[in-house]
Amino acid sequence: MTALRPDFTYAPEVAEALAEGAPVVALESTIISHGMPYPDNVEMAVEVEQVVRDGGAVPATLAVLGGRPHVGLDRDALTLLASDDGVRKVSVRDLPYVVARGLHGATTVAATMRLASLAGIETFVTGGLGGVHRGAPQSFDVSADLVELGRTSVAVVCAGVKSILDIGLTLEYLETQGVPVLVDGSTEFPSFYSRSSGFAAPLRVDGAAEVAALMRAKWSMGLDGGVVVANPVPVDDEIPTEQMAGVIDRALADMASLGITGSAATPYLLGRIVELTDGASLRTNIALVRHNARLGAAVAREYRGD
Ligand code: PSU
Ligand code: MN
Numbered sequence: 001m002t003a004l005r006p007d008f009t010y011a012p013e014v015a016e017a018l019a020e021g022a023p024v025v026a027l028e029s030t031i032i033s034h035g036m037p038y039p040d041n042v043e044m045a046v047e048v049e050q051v052v053r054d055g056g057a058v059p060a061t062l063a064v065l066g067g068r069p070h071v072g073l074d075r076d077a078l079t080l081l082a083s084d085d086g087v088r089k090v091s092v093r094d095l096p097y098v099v100a101r102g103l104h105g106a107t108t109v110a111a112t113m114r115l116a117s118l119a120g121i122e123t124f125v126t127g128g129l130g131g132v133h134r135g136a137p138q139s140f141d142v143s144a145d146l147v148e149l150g151r152t153s154v155a156v157v158c159a160g161v162k163s164i165l166d167i168g169l170t171l172e173y174l175e176t177q178g179v180p181v182l183v184d185g186s187t188e189f190p191s192f193y194s195r196s197s198g199f200a201a202p203l204r205v206d207g208a209a210e211v212a213a214l215m216r217a218k219w220s221m222g223l224d225g226g227v228v229v230a231n232p233v234p235v236d237d238e239i240p241t242e243q244m245a246g247v248i249d250r251a252l253a254d255m256a257s258l259g260i261t262g263s264a265a266t267p268y269l270l271g272r273i274v275e276l277t278d279g280a281s282l283r284t285n286i287a288l289v290r291h292n293a294r295l296g297a298a299v300a301r302e303y304r305g306d
Pocket of ligand 2: 141142143144262263265
């Protein structure tokens with residue numbers, strides 16, 4: 001069991017679950033602060049925590065508040081993250097800065113993985129991963145999420161990778177980093193809004209027990225690093241790839257004309273896609289996070305041998 005860290009703040013239910021070795025599911029906070037508009041974002045955050053509880057695990061949303069990493073947040077903290085413009089987007093490179101300065105930070109997949117691992121949590125649920133951006137051979141824009149997956153032993157349940165990214169290069173990069181990419185119940189890798197992407201599932205699994213068995217096999221051999229668990233969006237909530245293609249091209253063109261790059265790129269694209277789809281993409285996004293939370297809770301229970 002990982003001891004509680006004196007430099008982190010734990011929600012009481014999370015501290016108790018960690019002490020007992022009970023299943024805990026980590027959740028990220030950039031999706032709240034920089035991934036969805038207010039107030040849908042806070043409603044999503046509260047609802048997803050409830051889905052994890054209903055699935056028999058304890059939810060721990062991670063963020064940095066006033067310079068302290070927090071493992072598990074109450075409603076006031078979630079509301080602050082959802083509505084305060086001063087909350088920074090924090091990837092791994094930004095963690096020491098917000099901690100040293102006592103700032104608020106919403107953690108990306110990469111930073112959440114690292115904090116979860118330090119706290120002794122091995123199952124993490126989110127919506128979509130960062131990846132290799134289109135045009136990366138010129139811009140070098142490769143998300144730190146992929147580097148973190150190569151080194152930190154946490155399983156990340158997600159709905160795949162959006163086609164704002166280069167999905168093929170993202171899968172290549174994960175292979176290079178030694179990261180198993182599992183797809184639950186499908187032979188095709190999903191593209192977030194859609195169940196399909198045109199890319200085959202690198203590895204197929206069926207159900208949480210198979211995911212947990214792979215996590216155990218990997219880490220018991222000393223093969224450190226993450227596992228991607230791609231969970232295709234439910235059929236009833238998906239937006240077909242053909243329909244998203246035009247929207248995504250338009251969002252990318254708008255971003256280019258505004259000259260937006262770097263860590264501002266993903267938040268801009270997510271917001272623009274919500275506008276261009278009149279909110280339909282947001283409904284799909286919320287539905288798939290809920291779906292991922294159900295699978296993540298089951299994985300945490302299987303892994304912890306509950
Ligand atoms: N993709 C989404 N929603 C999100 C993100 C990605 O569909 O909220 C966020 C996640 O926090 C992810 C981050 O870790 O964007 C990646 O940002 P970047 O591309 O700057 O690494
Ligand atoms: Mn980037």
